[in-house]
Amino acid sequence: MSEFFRVCKVSDLRAGEGKRFLIDDVEVAVFLVDGKIFALGNVCPHQKAARIYEGFIEDRKVVCPLHGWTFNLSDGRQEGNRRGLESYEVKVENNEVYVKVLKKELNW
């Protein structure tokens, strides 16, 4: 089951820079670009580095700072529509940013 988790205030985000959050053990990178907020998985599929939040933004894409793999901010996919990062739904309410991730359920 997915649910929205509050991560920060809109004013905590800086245009063109990523921020890293751990939501229920899920690494998420949140970006504010052109006035829109995007949330992607923070772990690069290339070498499993949790550094996507440090990537630079180019043409509505984020470029991994380690070896330059590039992911679309809106859906996390790579060039040629190849699978890349997870993409998470974002909502803003009362200046607070919420990201929807899959909630872990423990069934003992």
Ligand code: FES
């Ligand atoms: S770890 Fe991201 S491109 Fe290599």
